[in-house]
Amino acid sequence: MPTTQELQDFSxxxxxDIVRMVHAVSSGHPGxxxxxxxxxxxxYQEVMDYSTDFTMDGKNEDLFFLSNGHISxxxxxxxxxxxxxxVSELATFRLINSRLQGHPTTHEGLPGIRVASGSLGQGMSVALGAAEAKKLNGDDKIVYTLHGDGELQEGxxxxxxxxxxxxxxDNIISTIDYNGQQIDGSTDHVLPxxxxxxxxxxxxWDxxxxxxxxxxxxxxxxxxEAKTRTGKGKPVCILMYTDMGHGVDFMSGTHAWHGKAPNDEQLASALAQNPETLGDY
Structure with missing residues (x-):
């Protein structure tokens, strides 16, 4: 298992990668x-049991579905x-004919992507279908999802x-990115x-x-802890309190960088705050 320092270096x-990808095409969602x-x-580095020999079936492996697809x-x-x-393919983010579209898509055939996402509110429904399929198939692996807090305004x-x-x-763990921000302002302002x-x-839910x-x-x-609560008759939810834009001081804690790319000077500042650890693409 990786050490805490190794995980910190990875993150x-x-x-x-995030700020460079968004800067390169002057579009995307860094916050x-x-x-x-x-x-x-x-x-991906510690919790999930998966194979990089990717198949859409995902039999006998944990699955992940990103519902708030804009954080691609x-x-x-x-x-x-x-x-x-x-890793070199990250340089194609949001370019024409790239597999790395602004919102993840399945028709591009990108390994790791199990559902097209971007229309908010749909990820949990898709994941529940996968979770029930695992139960029917006698597959004891877990389905994970991630949702934005503003996304919860979707019925x-x-x-x-x-x-x-x-x-x-009870084989699903849905995490809510609880940062209190969405594209038009704070969630409290838009719709509490x-x-x-x-x-x-x-x-x-548990x-x-x-x-x-x-x-x-x-x-x-x-x-x-969430994993220990699976298999007990209830779906599991994690409310994860985060800071939008964390790690870049001028992006931190504001909705202003929900979908805005940094300019050259801002990119330099963001990179200076996050020195290279594993090698840039």
């Missing part, structure tokens, strides 16, 4: 990507650096949440989410909180 390199770097790092930069970086496709999420508990889909813990519990979602050890502990 720091991923941050460099949420930076905020979820520790989650993706721990998930962090997903692509972690997939590449976990061995799914060449389909709550239909899926009700179904998951009602049908006792209320008490999410109480809401998911009222829908019949809920735990990771208060330090940008701390490697806290994310490790939260995902490990």
């Amino acid at each position: 720091q390199q991923v941050r460099r 949420g990507s930076l905020g979820c770097t520790e989650f993706f790092t721990v998930l 930069p962090v997903f692509y970086s972690v997939l590449a650096r976990s061995g799914f496709f060449p 389909q999420v709550w239909e899926a949440a009700m179904y998951a508990a009602g049908k006792k889909v 989410l209320g008490d999410l813990k109480a809401k998911f519990e009222a829908f019949g 809920v735990l909180e990771v208060k330090k979602g940008n701390d490697i050890d806290s994310v490790k502990a939260g995902l490990a």
